[in-house]
Amino acid sequence: MRNASSHETEYSLLESTSNIELPTVHPSCQKRDDDGNFSKPLPTRPSWKAIGLADLRDGWRFSASLGVLLALCVLLLNIALTIWGAVRSSANNGHIYHGNCKTAKQINTGIHVIINVLSTLLLGASNYCMQCLCAPNRRDIDVAHREGRWLDVGVQSLRNLAYITPYKRWIWLLLGLSSLPLHLLFNSIFYSTLVNHDYDIYFASEDWLQGAWFDTHGLAAGGIHSMEYKSDPALFQSGVMNDDGSRFERLDVTECINAYANPYLSDRSNVALISKFMYNDTRIAQYYSFWDVASNSSLFRVMYSHDTAQPLYNYRDPYGWICDHYEGLSTGCRKEEGLTQAAKSNWTVMGYKVTGCVSQKVDELCSVNFTLAIGIVVILANVGKLICIVAVCFLLTDQPLLTLGDAVTSFLRSPDRFTKGICLWGKDDDRKHWRMLRHTGDVPAPRRFESKIQRRWRVAGKQSWAGFLFLYSTALLIALCLAIYGINKLKKYGQGSFSAIANLGIGTATTNTVIGGDGWHVAKSGNGAILANSLIANTPQLILSGVYLSLNNLLTRMQLAAEWSSYSVQRKALRVSHDRTGAQRGTYFLQLPYRLGLPLMAISATLHWLVSQSIFLASIDTWDSAGKPYVRESVATCGYSPLAIILTIIVGTVIVLFAIFVGMRRLEGAGMPVVGSHSVGIAAACHPPKDGGDENERLMWGEVNENIVEGGAQTVGHCSFASSVADVPVGGRMYA
Template sequence: MQCLGSPSRADTDIAHNQGKWLEIGTASVRNFRFVGYKRLSVWLVLLITSLPIHTIYNSVVFTSTAMHQYKVLIAPNVGDFSLASSECVRSALSLTESDFRQSMPHDSLEHLSPKECIDTFATNYLPGRGTLLLLTNELDHDNITVWDAGTGSGPRTSMKKGRKDYDWMCRGEQALDVCNGDQIDPEQWKVTASPLEDKQLNITAPSQQGTLTFNKDTFAKVSPCYDERPAVPKSLCRDMETLYRYILEHQELDNVLHFLREPENWANSSWAGAITVREVSKCAYPSENGSGKKETFKIEGCLSEKIPESCQLMFSFPIAIVVLVLNVLNIACLFITARDSRDDVLLTMGDAISSFLSRPDPNSRGRCLSSKSNVYTKAFSSSSETRYSQVNIPKRLPRLKRWFHSINSFHWYLTVVLYFASLAGSIYLHLIAFSSLKSEYEGGSLPGLSADSRKPTSVTPVSSMKSSNSKDIMSLMLLANIPQLVLSISYFLYNNLLTTMLLAAEYNSYALHRRYLRVTKPQGKQRSELYISLPHRYGLPLIALFAVLHWLTSQSLFYVQEIPFYADGRLADSFTVSALGFSSVPMIIAVTLGSIMLIAVFGLSLRRFGSRMPLAANCSAGISAACHPPENDKDAAFEPVMWGEVVINTPQELERLGGDDETRSTLSRASTATHDRGSRSTSVRVSNAMAALSLESTGVAHCSFTSHDVVKPSPRQLYS
């Protein structure tokens, strides 16, 4: 982009003739008025096609994390038992007996203490965990019974505020308003559960057709007494109804047998004596546990099934096509730029000095101490108002300046504003994240930060949606990549800051040492320019630092999909969540690194220049004014050059360079012109200059780049 905005010598001459100046050696927008609309069009296409790449490139490939629902069961705390013998356990896990034996060998379960169990499972994002067995001493080992304590993780079936994936952990006697693992005492941890096996009584009673078998749930369906025309005596129906009403309220075997043995309860006691009662187990399901029997058990430990973590690397084909097309357009723009037909392009400061030494610009004659700060619009125009302005008056050397004086104030402001905007955005994200964590861990301490940015315990969703709409997903992807765009803009700002300061420092070094000019197309003793912006010792570290910042930012704010699975392995695709994840640790590191970089640039900008040479920086007019060598120095551009006070041997040469009599004549005309216009301040400056000139025994001297010998400029000497 710097190449497209670099002017040719012809463009520079046109600008100087119109009283304008252009920027040399740095990326510039102001130059496009003179370099042509074709290059402006290519520059705009390059800009427009580059910006979207930064906002969508990271979303071409993204990850999806599988969240497996895990079943929580309460079992006896014994050293040797086989859950596979329980049909209800296998039914709850939707496994066959062979699958169950294969998936849950006892030696594959990790034993956890109550504290370890709470610390491990008290999180909303828990990959890599399967069935959890809570062990208790309050269940009978001789008659093993397994209880259902609920489920954790998996599909966001609730999606309700305050609901957590580990609410089962607090369904005991803790009476916590909000489930928080930090508030549970591991020594007194109790969990409420419902039985997986529901005990019920099967009744086999004599009937007209032989025998009739029923229980409290099936009596109404099989009883002949509910027919329109019952085929059994009314006395038998009364006895059957009496038995049914009793077993509705009493399911204890001993109580029912005792009730059958009491003759006064029956119209036909012999019928009651012939009844057989058998206790059987029936598997209960979670939907039936809502209002069923519940008990609370003290937990002595846990057995946790560890399952392989699963994730997917997703590829977005539409986004990849868009990125590919944009890159093709970028390559086309680069190809057009490389085929620039101009031979006199002033791409670097060395190119400009070489061109102006070979062919001095008459517009800047007699202004050898012009700097970027005092060259302003129309300074080179031919009107009397500007011809005799402060630029035309002989000057003394400026005071020693610092590197930051070479930078436009607006550029500094923009860089600082962008930094504080990024800092504010980071703080805002932290507030959202910690607000979410605070509500999740209300009443307890917040979890520690993890250095692993993708570790579930360190990731907080700052925005999420259940929508599968591509527009909604794209909006999250764009939002996740906005910081990447900000970083790219920051890179250009930092690059331009350093380029301008180092360009000014290199320009200033010509007043200290004689050096070869570094140009893009070397001739004579000129040297080839190895870079067009930053030297490698600055450019490579800057690229490396911003590469690290881009990576840290991608780990701080990222798009992720959560694909949930039920405990039986079924995909819960209707609960797939697209989320914008945020991780604090990489963001903190990125902000710290960005702050250090800004401080480093500020510290670098406080360095002093080595000489009092006027600060032309990237200003074409300032460079042009410093390139009026002696008449006999025709090949200065191709020899080692140095800036300083030119040794003038003849009055004619002094007159040609704009000094002595011509300067006095210029000041005289300036005094008359300013007096006629009534400009008191300018008149005073001109009068002071004439007075100073009359006191100088050596007259007005001249400074320039030259291959001849030079004298170190004197702070007391006037120069033009």
């Protein structure tokens, strides 16, 4: 005799406390007598009853309550992180750190590791609750079967949304929408800034570096050349004379070109080009006639570098002077052009033949910045998730069929009358035939049992595989395009080798790994630029989440099939998510076991972190040639890390190969109908004999001594889950 608590209603709707009514009692809440008929209904739990702490001790509610604690902890950490960032940045001109680039990189990397761990945990709890919400209860399945349709059991499915209550559907939608800010903005709360240095170019003789006299009166320019040099030639000269080798470096022509043929300079500033007074180009003489220095001056000319950050504004060539382009107004100067001249000992700049240079070295400066507005948006999304998870845990009072064990338990207690006589029905059977069968009421014909080996990949279905491979291919294509773009750009600056790429590290923008130029039509400054570049940098996070969810769905379906087929080879207890009785096994996970689910979550966190280090929000502060910051705002853009992109591709490919490996494994047994998550197939396999359908005992699927019809040329048998004897079906025999 089953106790009343084991027969609580399997569905209930959240109702107001006014006009309280008990819901209609489902057959699953009734006892069967010895003849298999239903007797008086057992008491049901009213849908308005509050969930107590005792209800949280076991099953899916226990895991959901852990999700509440997890979401609360993540919220508190997010608030603490936001307060720390706001206080730290307000006391340091908007930076939480400003100084050595190595230290800034370590801080930035550590913060993003924390961010991606927190977001993975929060999204994991959210996905768990979303699956609980879209899981059907028995009433939902009965309604669908009555209409000739079917629902999914054990997997998160959009199909089920049409049958669950509006309350559950709205919470499911809110949980999904609250994930968008986490994907698109979370990683941009903290971002790095690098300092780019403008520089002045001195044309001087070797004597000038030794302290020779120079004329300063004819160096200033006016009119269209009003952007005068900002450094002090006398300070540069004295600095070279008194330097111990730490601040000024002498370079040959090739080294000089390699050092300055870069769009941005982080570790160098002003440069003195050593030349003989060789002013024999009439074109140059015409353009630069506004300079009028004394003929015996050891300093011939000073030229402003024209703001090396300007490529981000889509105009000017920052090192056009290397190719002897007039003031950099011509574009397209390539380093190779200057190196070709250098190889011929004929590097000429503005009419001066250069024999070498002296470069002023500066400390690399980087900072880690904090964005309060994004931090607040993320906190609000976190609060929204917490409220929704609390609602799932404490206000959802029906009993969803979350696992195969839940569904089998329900169908054994109360067999589904719509699926009687189709015990070999599988997921690949014609759905139109099922719908027509339901509407016409025809008696289904018996089917012949065929013993054949099935592999897991077939069970997942073509749509699941197609969706996963499409999303993965999209992500791979984007990653490859960005990697090719980045490597080709680095090759232009002589950093395209693997060792050079490895030395750049991951997650930190350098002067050669920021996106800009004529093809980058995105806001460059202000809050709008921060938001626009944040969305661009984090869009791959959204794509990656789609890949993860489709992979999770794929592995879940294959694991579902493995669990299902195992009942055809050994007798075992059902794994249920609530109301465990008898030999039944309780579970805290839904379908993927911890040995698979936890590593998958860890890999997901790793991939999200790698993607956050592959392309990311970055900004550039430009300092003038006198070593002072420009008053204007920082230039916002996206930085990228080729090494992180390569690692992302490798890890992603390994995951795909793992999924294929799992898919190639065989299912246990041979011949048990593969139903996947198909509610019709599950129900069809749950029509037990009168004395062998105790769901509380250890069960096995097979041929049962029920409805055996002998006569003529064939014998018609019946297969079902049963607690009594269940034999291996006979190949070639008809079953119904």
